[in-house]
Amino acid sequence: MRWHPFKPALPAALLACTLGTGALAADGQAVYQQVCVACHQAGAVGAPGLAPSLVGAVAARAGQPAMRQYLALVLTHGLQGRIVSEGQTYNSVMPAQTQLSDEELAAALSHVVRDLAGQAAVPAFAAADLAQARASTVSPKALRAQRDAALAP
Template structure:
């Protein structure tokens, strides 16, 4: 009996740890992959590739703000990636995901698929600040058009 209680406590502790540092790969599979596809390679007519695309925005401040913001506000308006036009809606994850989860899923894409080395800026605190700044999906689309690394 005592052993079983101990085992449950150990399990709870393990789950608590996993929640504390959100699992970006699992979050990507659950929330992003249906549209952006496994490996974030995208699918014409559904969602743009993230791999080979968004990493360039991680090199400057406006781009970083855009990357955090697009996940929070979502985006409406057509974009062109690698010569392919996408006109779908990127949903907002402001309600579904916490700041820590958003940081983890973006980290998964940027570090895992885009091999971005400097991600010290990508913290739950920065996501909280971006969340507070707000903005509409349309404004996020306009912001994309003004990015230093190109839209």
């Protein structure tokens, strides 16, 4: 009987696809272009009165634990109230982006910080960082206080 080398490989490949989905890196650039760009603009430079820049002081500190946690919390809980960013005051609302998976949010954050802000030495965000943020509770006021603390010299 003739041996068909490709047949047994197929179910294994399908299984690997199914099981592998969660581990595959999401495309952070695609997520940014589909979701974030509408407010934060091309290159994440922001627009006064609409949404802050994501490529300034916040990104520059994205390697520090307090800032990493803050960034993950903004994506999973949204942000509202007065903040000052790159000399501009915002007093607006960012909706929580919980329609996106942990992988997608991690990839979007990594894209913003490492590619758009050019902070290539900052470690990529992991889905686990976002899962942890999603599971925690934080008030809008506490989140703004965490921002201040993360930006403090």
